[in-house]
Amino acid sequence: MGHGSSGLRRVVREVAKFGAVGGAGLLVNLAVFNLVRHLTDLPVVRASVIATVVAIVFNYIGFRYFTYRDRDKSGRTKELTLFLLFSAVGLVIENGILYAATYGFGWDSPLQSNIFKFLGIGIATLFRFWSYRSWVFKTLPAREAVASAESFLEEAEKAAARKLRPRQRAL
Numbered sequence: 262m263g264h265g266s267s268g269l270r271r272v273v274r275e276v277a278k279f280g281a282v283g284g285a286g287l288l289v290n291l292a293v294f295n296l297v298r299h300l301t302d303l304p305v306v307r308a309s310v311i312a313t314v315v316a317i318v319f320n321y322i323g324f325r326y327f328t329y330r331d332r333d334k335s336g337r338t339k340e341l342t343l344f345l346l347f348s349a350v351g352l353v354i355e356n357g358i359l360y361a362a363t364y365g366f367g368w369d370s371p372l373q374s375n376i377f378k379f380l381g382i383g384i385a386t387l388f389r390f391w392s393y394r395s396w397v398f399k400t401l402p403a404r405e406a407v408a409s410a411e412s413f414l415e416e417a418e419k420a421a422a423r424k425l426r427p428r429q430r431a432l
Contacts, residue, residue: 282323290316305374306360317348329398347392355381
């Protein structure tokens, strides 16, 4: 298999790990949301923001120590700052959708709230996946250099093999 297929495998593995942590975070988010809604008199969006913050903490631990444990760990303060910044944007996306449904359209039954909470989480997740892998949990430069060098060597070996084949046929 060439370098391209191993790169694809790496991305598929990353998406699966991100999905596992994100799926658990989704359950945490929805469970906390519904508990806060049923145990307190807080408005729907405030309950959702609390649930999102709890899920953000849960997800950071899962992403750092499971999904992206092999990524650069040298700048933890910068990593955490960027994670919180992008998580805050995701929080606004997620809860903005719930806010619009609740206060813009009056869809505030428990079922409707959960549907729009779930929809908001889904849209925010796309943003979070892109931002976390692009800016927060960056790959180690050495790993990219090794992969690039291996790819170059594989191509050089293939080129050398192609050049030898015509000579072998002529002999």
